[in-house]
C-alpha cells in the first residue's frame with residue numbers, strides 16, 4: 338500500500354461529524370461519542386492529561 342497522493346482518494350468516509358456540544362467535527366457518527374469532549378460518553382467535559390503537561394523536560398519512568 339502506498340502512502341502518497343493515490344491513497345488520499347480513499348479518504349471519503351465521514352467518520353466524525355460536528356459535535357453538538359463542542360462544535361468540532363470530532364463526534365463519531367457510528368460510535369455516538371465525541372473524541373474531543375466526550376459527548377455521548379460522559380456528561381462531563383473530557384480532559385486530556387497530555388495537554389497540561391509540564392514543559393520542564395521531566396521524563397516518565
Ligand SMILES: [Zn+2]
Pocket residue numbers: 356357358359360361363364371372373374375376
Ligand atoms: Zn465534542
